[in-house]
Amino acid sequence: MDAERQLRVAVVGAGPAGVYAAEALADQSEVPVAVDLLDRLPTPFGLVRHGIAPDHTKMRALSETLRRTLDHPCVRFVGNVDVGVDLSVADLRAHVDAVVWTHGASGDRRLGIDGEDLPGSLAATDVVAWYCGHPDADRALVETALAGARDVVVVGVGNVALDVARVLARSPGELAGTDMPQHVLDALAAAPVERVTVLGRRGPAQATFTTQELRELGHLEAAVALVDPVGLDEESQVRAVARNLAVLREWADHAPEPGKASVRLRFFARPVRIEGSDRVTGVVVERTEVDAADRLTGTREVDVVPADLVVRSIGYQGRGLPGLPVDDRTGVVANEAGRVLRDGVLSPGEYVAGWIKRGPTGVVGTNKHDARETVHALLADAGGLPRGTGPDLVAALLDRGLHPVLLDHWRAIDDAEVALGATRGRARTTMHDRAALLAAAHPPR
Ligand code: NAP
Numbered sequence: 230m231d232a233e234r235q236l237r238v239a240v241v242g243a244g245p246a247g248v249y250a251a252e253a254l255a256d257q258s259e260v261p262v263a264v265d266l267l268d269r270l271p272t273p274f275g276l277v278r279h280g281i282a283p284d285h286t287k288m289r290a291l292s293e294t295l296r297r298t299l300d301h302p303c304v305r306f307v308g309n310v311d312v313g314v315d316l317s318v319a320d321l322r323a324h325v326d327a328v329v330w331t332h333g334a335s336g337d338r339r340l341g342i343d344g345e346d347l348p349g350s351l352a353a354t355d356v357v358a359w360y361c362g363h364p365d366a367d368r369a370l371v372e373t374a375l376a377g378a379r380d381v382v383v384v385g386v387g388n389v390a391l392d393v394a395r396v397l398a399r400s401p402g403e404l405a406g407t408d409m410p411q412h413v414l415d416a417l418a419a420a421p422v423e424r425v426t427v428l429g430r431r432g433p434a435q436a437t438f439t440t441q442e443l444r445e446l447g448h449l450e451a452a453v454a455l456v457d458p459v460g461l462d463e464e465s466q467v468r469a470v471a472r473n474l475a476v477l478r479e480w481a482d483h484a485p486e487p488g489k490a491s492v493r494l495r496f497f498a499r500p501v502r503i504e505g506s507d508r509v510t511g512v513v514v515e516r517t518e519v520d521a522a523d524r525l526t527g528t529r530e531v532d533v534v535p536a537d538l539v540v541r542s543i544g545y546q547g548r549g550l551p552g553l554p555v556d557d558r559t560g561v562v563a564n565e566a567g568r569v570l571r572d573g574v575l576s577p578g579e580y581v582a583g584w585i586k587r588g589p590t591g592v593v594g595t596n597k598h599d600a601r602e603t604v605h606a607l608l609a610d611a612g613g614l615p616r617g618t619g620p621d622l623v624a625a626l627l628d629r630g631l632h633p634v635l636l637d638h639w640r641a642i643d644d645a646e647v648a649l650g651a652t653r654g655r656a657r658t659t660m661h662d663r664a665a666l667l668a669a670a671h672p673p674r
Contacts, residue, residue, distance in 0.1 A: 242332035243268035244275020246583020249600035269311035283407035308634035318552030334547035344503025353542035362661035378538035386429035386436040390542035398452035432460035452490040545589035567603030638670035645669035
């Protein structure tokens with residue numbers, strides 16, 4: 230390795246996996262490094278900003294911890310650069326010695342059933358992006374679907390499904406203390422949601438939500454938690470499952486309450502068709518059974534759950550970017566402990582961490598260990614990596630007429646969000662509009 234200069238590393242994606250990778254690189258003394266932490270958005274923190282539900286204020290406060298890494302002298306935040314679009318993968322690689330891909334899994338999975346594309350049928354990724362104020366969220370799509378929605382069906386029983394069900398069922402008062410954009414608060418307050426049904430295609434023992442998130446549904450101000458009492462008497466040796474079953478059993482004798490909305494969990498119910506002519510009117514579900522190996526079979530017994538809005542929350546899907554393919558089936562970049570494989574062969578100087586490495590599973594903290602494994606591999610390889618010969622990356626971006634958002638620019642956005650919140654007595658309001666974010670980042674002189 231050229232001892233004259235630090236190892237230049239680009240980390241692409243400033244979500245938790247990217248920040249943890251930058252942190253692991255910065256917090257070691259084995260190899261001097263200079264890390265550019267890139268993101269296509271003008272703001273850092275990925276799913277901590279645009280995925281963790283806004284009413285989970287304590288979890289969102291994780292951004293306070295993540296921002297310490299952005300202040301590290303070895304780390305430079307470079308937002309508003311879309312790698313593969315603004316700058317090709319090959320061009321990026323010419324400026325640095327190693328790249329760590331950490332751009333996550335932002336795509337949605339499809340049910341593959343009739344009616345899935347009717348107006349009023351949305352992916353959870355659309356709804357989550359909207360309520361978190363993601364600049365690419367399709368406001369019209371979500372707000373039109375929500376406007377007349379009394380009956381909502383959420384498909385899937387993971388934590389994202391519970392987030393969506395809970396946010397839709399919350400009272401305006403419960404959401405006032407969040408950092409949601411004002412138009413989101415207004416649209417949710419105006420939505421006439423009365424019944425939310427959450428469908429699990431297998432039983433309560435196979436649900437992937439966690440107990441804390443499940444319990445929250447039982448403590449909503451304006452909605453009662455209900456459950457269809459099937460499969461609740463099962464005994465489980467798995468502690469997390471036993472805890473979930475205990476919570477659900479407490480709800481088994483709950484009944485709808487006048488003047489309150491309801492969130493009903495219904496298991497052994499597989500959607501087979503979404504009904505409606507010009508918009509969604511219901512979901513046809515088939516009752517299922519689950520065998521000893523947790524596999525489901527359909528019973529051919531069907532019924533229709535009325536729905537004005539259907540949200541499919543059946544997992545995220547990793548997508549490639551131009552110049553970096555993913556496996557179509559798994560949605561991850563092929564890798565060996567974080568070292569990227571192209572056509573089955575190790576690609577020197579290319580690494581991967583987070584959901585695009587292992588798939589969309591685990592909590593935010595899972596990415597810390599994951600990123601460390603990748604950085605360990607990178608540092609072990611450092612001496613033999615081909616060196617980038619191009620000039621400094623930010624100088625090159627400016628030369629191309631791009632407008633990278635650097636740390637001070639991001640701090641200006643941060644201040645602008647706090648100031649926007651203060652206009653309505655809130656601690657912060659997320660700015661959702663890309664032009665407004667960039668105007669706050671680069672105010673006219
Ligand atoms: P997930 O936990 O994988 O849940 C996906 C759900 O969709 C499962 O119930 C799955 O059922 C169901 N599903 C998949 N295909 C289906 C189909 N064709 N028809 C009907 N149902 C189908 O994914 P997620 O909820 O998107 O969460 C992603 C990750 O983020 C998870 O690790 C999650 O814990 C994490 N997360 C955490 C929090 C938190 O900590 N508060 C919040 C949000 C997300 P089967 O099991 O039968 O496949």
